[in-house]
Amino acid sequence: MLKKSAVALSTIVLFSTLSCEQKNMKAKTDTVSETNSEHKIVVYQVFTRLFGNTNTTNKPWGTIEENGVGKFNDFTDKALQEIKELGVTHIWYTGVPHHAVVRDYTKYGISNDDPDVVKGRAGSPYAVKDYYNVNPDLAVDPAKRLEEFVALIERTHKNGLKLVIDIVPNHIARRYEGKTNPKGVKDFGADDDKTVEYKRNNNFYYIPNSKFEVPTDANYKPLGGEKHPLADGKFEEIPAKWTGNGSRLAKPDINDWYETVKINYGIKPDGTKDFPMLPDGYDKKDYKAHADFWKGKDVPDSWKKFKDITHYWIEKGVDGFRYDMAEMVPVEFWSYMNSSIKMKNPNAFLLAEVYNPAEYRNYIRLGKMDYLYDKVQMYDTLKNIVQGRGLPKHISGIQEDLKDIEHHMLHFLDNHDEQRLASPQFAGDAKKGMPLMVVSATISSSPTMIYFGQEVGEPGAIDAGFGKQSRTSIFDYVGVPHHQRWMNGGKFDGGQLSKEEKELRDFYKRLLNFTLKSSALMGDYEQIQDANLEAGLGYDFGLYSFVRWSEEEKLVIVTNFNQNTPVQCDVMIPADVVKKMNLKDGKYQLKDQLYGKSTTELIIENGVGKFVVKISPNESFIYKI
Structure with a gap:
């Protein structure tokens, strides 16, 4: 999700789970590597809501009727084959779990969401409202939305690709309502004691004797100021809960993640831990040993809820997860959950959004993550080089620093959070991004990730409503022009691409396919x-x-x-x-x-x-x- 207020950063520090010994731990080789493969992995991140949208209206704050929306069914066999032939092994379908949206689905038993606590009209994919179902916007028949996604899982596998979806353990939507929970599954907060700020098995942190107040800002109005019966500057939440980024204010700031609430993992408000600790030496043990350690252990209720959620999706055929803001959740929880996932599927792909290099080795070795974002080192350095604020020689120090964990550091130049590679705010020209892409894809054995539209030079120039240009909106209904030209009305043949765009996609296809076949790049x-x-x-x-x-x-x-x-x-x-x-x-x-x-x-x-x-x-x- 879009980052980061000062409160969020202070929360990361508060919820740090690492001892001084663990922070200083840096072996010459990665003693426990459970993700080695013979060839490179290439991830294609696609914003599911936008992929198949052929509408080119792009009205700011536009509705589905005005701006259109993509569906699960848009990922046809032809589309999936074209993605695979680009040189892709895994698809990350972003925005699949049912999140808060400003659209009336009450006839399907779904409650309306309040625009005062929804970012954009289509809503943030990181404000999940129901983890046991999927976004109704993405279904041709919202009543059968889960069946349509399961069919996409099967279609993806049939076309020789693995798939990843988002899990956001740090926070959920303010109005979470599990309408299709499996038998025996209770919603988050259902059994919470709301009279106290903290209790170990509460799912949330509370601000007793208070009520939530919607943040205000003179320059922002929900839905761009459009009249809506629920857009009244009010949202009922008594008592108020901590906000997703850690704000303890009943009225969070407009820059806080106010559409979400923080999950309690057994970290007390003073930062002390209220759960079992991993013994010394577990950084050198495999996931099976970690799973054995947690057998029979008494853990906080939120741990169990998220473990059950991931197991539900693994059983549906999902091949792995991308974890949002993983470093805001204690590493012991990740050991507990990830080891349990690996016991069900040893080949599960587990990718975490972590931005603090001092924590990398702990989230890999103790948290049993397969891969972490290489954002603040490789990505930022390459961005500095193309913008004339750094020299290529600075790349060498990064590779040396990460030598023992280089395989685990996923490389990317574009994703839903970052400015588009081809945007004026980044490289300014897709061709200027080409040398960055070659280095990013070939310098280590780590996976490579590209974001849909990157391969045809999408600059993210559309003003969709909420958020800023240079990023493709994740909050509103919008078309993605360069990608739409490749999509060519559902033919997925690049028929509307310019000569330059075709050449760029050919470059990506050549590069990515070479990386898949090269043994040297795993050496x-x-x-x-x-x-x-x-x-x-x-x-x-x-x-x-x-x-x-x-x-x-x-x-x-x-x-x-x-x-x-x-x-x-x-x-x-x-x-x-x-x-x-x-x-x-x-x-x-x-x-x-x-x-x-x-x-x-x-x-x-x-x-x-x-x-x-x-x-x-x-x-x-x-x-x-």
């Missing part, structure tokens, strides 16, 4: 940047070079981050790297694996390698030896 890495900058051979500061290798394949990757300057220079592979790659003196042909047009000769003499590269602005070569 070793060494940067050769520093040696070349120090060698005085005319190597340009705008280049970045590194090598990847396995027993079967050896690669030299050179990227030109210069946006206007072509470069011709010598590139050296230092002796220590040549030795590690098990190369002997002699001459070797280098051929680019992206387009196959560039070749050059690597000469190794006295143990040192050297070749000449001639590279255009924003160009990259993946040379195979």
